[in-house]
Amino acid sequence: MTRFQKLVFLLALTLPAAAETLIYLGTYTGGESKGIYRSTLDEGSGELSDPVLAAELENPSFLVVSPNQKYLFAVSENGKFKGDEGGGVSSFAIGEDGGLTLINQVNSGGGAPCHISIDPEGKCLLVANYMGGSTSSYQITVDGKIVSPAAEGFIQHEGQGAKLPRQASPHAHSVNVDPSSKRAYVADLGLDKVLIYKLDAAAGTIVPNEPPFLKLPDATGPRHFSFHPSGKWAYTNLEMSLQVAALGHDSETGALNVLEIESTVPDGTGRKGNSTAECLVHPTGKWVYVSNRGHNSIAAFAIDQKTGKLDFIERESTQGKTPRNFGIDPSGKFLIAGNQGSGNIVVLKINQDTGSLNPTGHEIELPAAVCIRFLRR
Numbered sequence: 012m013t014r015f016q017k018l019v020f021l022l023a024l025t026l027p028a029a030a031e032t033l034i035y036l037g038t039y040t041g042g043e044s045k046g047i048y049r050s051t052l053d054e055g056s057g058e059l060s061d062p063v064l065a066a067e068l069e070n071p072s073f074l075v076v077s078p079n080q081k082y083l084f085a086v087s088e089n090g091k092f093k094g095d096e097g098g099g100v101s102s103f104a105i106g107e108d109g110g111l112t113l114i115n116q117v118n119s120g121g122g123a124p125c126h127i128s129i130d131p132e133g134k135c136l137l138v139a140n141y142m143g144g145s146t147s148s149y150q151i152t153v154d155g156k157i158v159s160p161a162a163e164g165f166i167q168h169e170g171q172g173a174k175l176p177r178q179a180s181p182h183a184h185s186v187n188v189d190p191s192s193k194r195a196y197v198a199d200l201g202l203d204k205v206l207i208y209k210l211d212a213a214a215g216t217i218v219p220n221e222p223p224f225l226k227l228p229d230a231t232g233p234r235h236f237s238f239h240p241s242g243k244w245a246y247t248n249l250e251m252s253l254q255v256a257a258l259g260h261d262s263e264t265g266a267l268n269v270l271e272i273e274s275t276v277p278d279g280t281g282r283k284g285n286s287t288a289e290c291l292v293h294p295t296g297k298w299v300y301v302s303n304r305g306h307n308s309i310a311a312f313a314i315d316q317k318t319g320k321l322d323f324i325e326r327e328s329t330q331g332k333t334p335r336n337f338g339i340d341p342s343g344k345f346l347i348a349g350n351q352g353s354g355n356i357v358v359l360k361i362n363q364d365t366g367s368l369n370p371t372g373h374e375i376e377l378p379a380a381v382c383i384r385f386l387r388r
Contacts, residue, residue: 032340033109034347035083036062036356037071037382044378047071047085049109050356052385057345057358057371066103066111073126073336074384078133081105082114082155083384086124086138092116098124100138100149102157105386117157120165121145126185126235130192135212137186137195144168144181146197146208150215163216172203173229174251184250185235188212190242194220194265198233198247205233205247205258207265225267227256235289240296244270244319248290248301253280255290255301255312257321273321275301275310288335294343298324298366302334302348309337309348309359311366327368331355338383345371349380356380 032052038044046069048062072088087099098119103111121143128137129151136149136157145167150158172178182201188210189196195217197206204224208217227233232251238260239245245258245267257270275287285305292299292314299321301310307329312321329337331350338347339361346359346368356375359368 031388033386033388034059035065035074035076035384035386036349036377036380037074037085037384038377039072039351039379039381040070042378047074047083047111048377050375052340052345052347054340054342054344056373057360058373059356059358059375062375062377065109066113068101069099071382073382075127075129076105076384076386077129077151077155078131080386080388083111084127084129084136084157086119086127088123088125090122090142092118097121097143098140100124100127100136100157102155104155109386114155115157117149117159119143120147120160128187130188130210130212131190132192132212135210135215137188137217139183139186139197141182141184144183144199144201146183146186146195146206146217148195148210148215148217158215160215163218166208166217166219168199168202168206170202172201177251178203178230178232184233187236187238189260189262189265190238190240191262196236196245198236200232200234200250203227203229203231203233205236205267207267220265222264222266225258225269227269228252228272234287237290237292237299239292239314239319240294244314246290246292246299248275248287250286250288251282253282253285253287253303255287255299255310255321257319259319270318271320273312273323275303276306277326280306289337291337291339293339293361293366294341300337300346302329302337304333304335307332307334307350309334309346309368311368313366324365325367327359330357330370330374335381336383338385340385341387347383349383351379351381354378354380356383
């Protein structure tokens with residue numbers, strides 16, 4: 012071994028190991044998929060490894076990884092769980108190899124749970140039940156077990172929206188915790204409202220806030236919801252009207268107000284066969300992205316850092332059909348879109364100066380992929 016080779020070898024020993032970014036993929040299991048899959052992202056190139064089955068589970072349509080990276084939680088979007096009304100909520104331990112080991116399961120409290128989130132300290136799990144039109148909250152024990160909700164851990168939504176029969180009843184579509192962990196916000200497509208709850212994360216309970224909700228325009232159908240890192244603004248995609256709403260957020264009272272509403276599709280696009288699905292703010296807070304099903308694209312907007320309002324950047328094809336969910340990797344360099352209809356997962360590179368999206372040429376195949384979640388370690 013030459014002196015140069017020795018130097019390179021010694022430097023390799025002293026340098027920290029490169030970060031490994033695992034990707035967990037939720038699916039619908041009525042066809043070829045069997046549950047939750049995992050892949051690995053190369054943060055240099057954007058290349059994904061072929062997916063492998065991490066855990067068999069029925070219809071794990073939405074996932075969340077705990078802040079300490081030890082656990083993964085998933086909903087099972089079903090009408091019944093172990094013979095009882097309601098879907099399932101599962102907890103898994105994450106192994107050294109990224110594999111998942113089941114810890115326990117509980118009932119979601121309502122039919123078709125479609126979204127799951129966790130508070131920043133990992134004490135409380137929250138679930139939105141779409142067909143049940145309700146929200147459930149749970150304590151998480153130190154060993155990752157889910158504790159069924161107390162009396163103040165379940166709230167049934169009431170009322171209906173303007174467009175019947177689509178909005179004849181409540182349809183809770185997402186639940187997200189604000190940056191302070193004081194409140195939970197539930198976008199209800201059936202009511203055209205974002206409901207606001209006071210959150211006691213340690214106790215795993217939610218109660219109505221005052222003000223209790225933000226009412227959005229009739230027949231718009233708020234679906235998903237994402238906070239700006241500053242906590243001053245939030246953004247919700249309107250599934251039925253093909254739009255995104257920029258919202259002001261009062262961290263003291265929890266109140267929301269509409270700043271503006273922008274279209275996510277080209278002028279003249281009809282509502283039939285089209286809908287928005289996911290809405291995410293970039294980790295830097297510079298941009299917000301919304302997926303368009305039918306149009307099969309991601310709409311990108313720049314966020315004005317003084318007002319929170321939006322400036323349209325572009326729409327980029329997801330190179331597949333029905334982009335339901337997408338994720339932005341922890342480095343903020345890549346947007347990874349799951350095309351439910353065509354069964355492919357596509358990697359787009361995010362321009363760090365403009366926020367625009369560019370195809371990397373990397374994709375993998377996975378039938379009915381509907382959720383993308385990351386674990387960087």
